[in-house]
Amino acid sequence: ASNVSVRRGGAHDVALALQILNQSYRTTSFTPDWHAWKHLECPFGPSRLILAEVDSAVCGAFFALPWDYRLAGRTFAGARTVDGGTLPAARGRRVLGAMIADEVGRWSSDGSPGVVVATATDAARRSHVRNGALALPPLRYGICAPPLTRPARVDRDLDALDSYVFQEDGMGTAWTGASLRWRIDQRGGNAYEVVTLCRADGPNGLAYRTTTRGRVSIVIPVIMWGSQ
Numbered sequence: 001a002s003n004v005s006v007r008r009g010g011a012h013d014v015a016l017a018l019q020i021l022n023q024s025y026r027t028t029s030f031t032p033d034w035h036a037w038k039h040l041e042c043p044f045g046p047s048r049l050i051l052a053e054v055d056s057a058v059c060g061a062f063f064a065l066p067w068d069y070r071l072a073g074r075t076f077a078g079a080r081t082v083d084g085g086t087l088p089a090a091r092g093r094r095v096l097g098a099m100i101a102d103e104v105g106r107w108s109s110d111g112s113p114g115v116v117v118a119t120a121t122d123a124a125r126r127s128h129v130r131n132g133a134l135a136l137p138p139l140r141y142g143i144c145a146p147p148l149t150r151p152a153r154v155d156r157d158l159d160a161l162d163s164y165v166f167q168e169d170g171m172g173t174a175w176t177g178a179s180l181r182w183r184i185d186q187r188g189g190n191a192y193e194v195v196t197l198c199r200a201d202g203p204n205g206l207a208y209r210t211t212t213r214g215r216v217s218i219v220i221p222v223i224m225w226g227s228q
Contacts, residue, residue, distance in 0.1 A: 003055065004052055004094065004095055006050060006098050006101075008051075009050065010049070013058075014032075017063075018031070018032070018035060020060065020061045021061065021084075023085070023087060024086060030083070034188075037185050038083075038187075038188070041182060044066040047063040047065045047066065048079075049062075049063055050062055050064060050102055052095045052098055054095070060087065060096060062096070064082075064116075065083075067117070068173070069171055069173060070171070070174040075174045076113070077114045081103060081117075084100075094127065096127050097127040097130055100118075103116065104131060119139070143213075143218060153198040156193060156194065157194060160196040161180040163204070164176070167225065180207065180223065183223075193209070193210075203225075204226025205226060207221070207222040208221045209222065
């Protein structure tokens, strides 16, 4: 909408942004502690806070989280547009689209190349496409029983994250030991384990969490590397 204005937020705007997110999602999970973990302590850099105003009143907020990628032996910058919301009274006025456009506009193929990605709801996806984004096919996942294999002994060792080695088979997140520690921090709302094989041909590891569905225990891998 023509009367939507966008500005960058500062530290003094964080409390208001968290309030908007909590109202938008009808939750109380967006807390200062959560914000400190996800948007201040990320090893890729602190997030940019972007605010939208209608008639001089802040009605939308979202965070652009810096994100480093690797491809063909090179590391390059990018961002993930995450944790955004619009107050109910301002919905339907393309507030989210205005904020996303502001973030995308700071990147350019010549002066500041990078990749901006988002895992979006259907409504957010339509807004991104209107701003020139490429919509990829939906992510698919499944649950299955693991194959029967010979049991192996493992050690639970958080320091195994420091042995992570990027597999150069395409583009992916430029993970390091520090960024993986940040990724599995319990302030994200889940408890994770890190294990490594006691006997293997080289450095290896698996970071995962567990959940249950009925009486079934489910293992959800986050990342794995090395000899499996």
